[in-house]
Amino acid sequence: MLDMKSTLKYFYIGVVLGFGLNFTATAQQKKPAANSDNLYSAGYAAAFIGGLYDAWYPYKNLKQHGDFGLGAPAMLDGELIMLNGKIYKTQFTGKTTLIEDTGKTPYAVVCYFHASKVYKPGRQLNKTTLFHYLDSVLTDQNGIYAIHISGNFNYIKTRAFPPVQQKPYLPLAAMLDRQHFFEFHTIKGDLVGYKLPVFIEGAHISGYHFHFLSADKTAGGHIIDLIADNITIEVDILSSYTMELPQTTDFKNFDFKKDRKEEIKSVENGKKQ
Numbered sequence: 001m002l003d004m005k006s007t008l009k010y011f012y013i014g015v016v017l018g019f020g021l022n023f024t025a026t027a028q029q030k031k032p033a034a035n036s037d038n039l040y041s042a043g044y045a046a047a048f049i050g051g052l053y054d055a056w057y058p059y060k061n062l063k064q065h066g067d068f069g070l071g072a073p074a075m076l077d078g079e080l081i082m083l084n085g086k087i088y089k090t091q092f093t094g095k096t097t098l099i100e101d102t103g104k105t106p107y108a109v110v111c112y113f114h115a116s117k118v119y120k121p122g123r124q125l126n127k128t129t130l131f132h133y134l135d136s137v138l139t140d141q142n143g144i145y146a147i148h149i150s151g152n153f154n155y156i157k158t159r160a161f162p163p164v165q166q167k168p169y170l171p172l173a174a175m176l177d178r179q180h181f182f183e184f185h186t187i188k189g190d191l192v193g194y195k196l197p198v199f200i201e202g203a204h205i206s207g208y209h210f211h212f213l214s215a216d217k218t219a220g221g222h223i224i225d226l227i228a229d230n231i232t233i234e235v236d237i238l239s240s241y242t243m244e245l246p247q248t249t250d251f252k253n254f255d256f257k258k259d260r261k262e263e264i265k266s267v268e269n270g271k272k273q
Contacts (some may be wrong), residue, residue, distance in 0.1 A: 009121025010016075012047065014234065029185045031253040036112045039144055039204075039241040040065035043107035046202045047251060049071065049267055052171040055104035056246045062108055067075055068146060070211040071108025072194055073099075076172075077163035081192050081211040082110055084147070088213055090220035092141055092162040094178040106246075109194065109204065111146050115234035124154070125228045134195065134233070142197045144238040149191035149210075151231035156184040158212050159270050173263035179270060181224065191223065202256075203243060205264055223229045224270045 042057035042065075055074030056192045062069075067085035072078075078091040090096040121133055138145050158231065160197050161172075193210030199205065210223040 009209065012030055017188040019058075020194040020218065031240045033103070037237070038065075038111045038238045039109065039111050039146070039196075040109075040239065041109050041204065041243040042071070042105060043246060044203055044243065044251075045205050046236045046256065046264070047246075047254050048107035048265055049172045049260060050254065050258075051171050052248075052250050053106050053164050053169050053244065053256065054248065054250065055106050057250055058104050059099070059107075059245065060099075060101040062087075062105065062110055066112050068113035068192060069108060070189050070194075070209070071110075073107050074106065075107075076161050076169075078160040079158075079211055079220065080105065080108060081213050081220055082108075083190055083192055083213055085226030088217060088220060089156070090158070090160050092160045092223075094160075094180070094182050094219065096213070096218050111236065111238055113146055113148060113234075113236050115165065116237055117235040119233040121228075121231065121233070121234070125231075130226070130228055134208070138195055138235065142199060144197065144200075144241060145195040145196075146235040146236040146238060147191070147193050147195060147210075148236075149193075149228070149231050151232075152229040153187050153189065153226055153231075154185065154191070155197065155227040156187055156223070157211055158182050158219075159183075159224050160221045171258075171260075171263060172244030173266045173272070176266065176271065181270075182219065182221055184214070184219060187219070189213055189219070190215070191206075191226075193223075199263065200241065201264075204241075205268060207268070209237065209268060222270075 053076040069082040071080040089099045159181050191210045196204045196206050198206045213220045
């Protein structure tokens with residue numbers, strides 16, 4: 001039978017252990033996501049647009065850096081969008097599907113999305129007037145903005161490229177005649193994208209860049225044109241960016257001396273400038 005001194009000893013040990021376990025569990029629950037305001041890039045935009053379409057970065061790794069973003073599938077086989085931690089692919093046929101984490105991407109940009117600003121324009125906007133509206137509220141010309149736009153669209157035009165077949169791959173701007181366009185009328189969905197500053201042009205695509213996903217998850221692609229009717233705009237202001245570079249022979253031999261600004265504009269708008 002335990003005496004009073006032994007009973008108190010085990011009581012204090014139990015309290016200390018219990019406190020320690022509870023503290024550890026609480027700390028784990030409250031630990032914030034690492035780099036939650038960080039823009040993460042797998043790959044270098046100018047290199048991808050210049051023809052580096054071979055996949056190298058796993059989707060499962062991409063999800064460790066964000067739940068919101070866009071990119072390209074292996075061999076340029078369509079367009080990628082990440083929304084709420086799930087990745088969807090729109091192929092050149094227009095088919096849009098949820099994809100498994102077993103694949104890889106040649107280029108993608110993601111972040112953890114936490115809206116800090118919400119806007120409701122309350123009027124119809126086309127692509128030009130939408131960007132003007134965004135410029136009026138996103139006033140830091142050197143800011144890094146993640147933008148989620150949801151609601152009703154009177155019109156959406158998107159595109160996707162077919163997969164490349166064999167090397168040497170042509171730069172993306174030289175394959176604009178291979179684009180497949182899709183048009184949708186009176187459709188609900190989401191735009192996932194970014195407004196990025198000029199000082200990271202090359203590593204990223206500066207200005208606005210959006211991909212679309214319909215509400216029923218059956219349609220998508222890179223945005224070419226739109227008419228927005230009743231939309232909500234959510235904005236996350238990011239404070240840093242990091243980049244993982246391909247450790248491939250093609251990347252090591254890529255010519256970065258060529259100025260690809262006009263090529264990037266052509267690819268973004270879907271036509272030669």
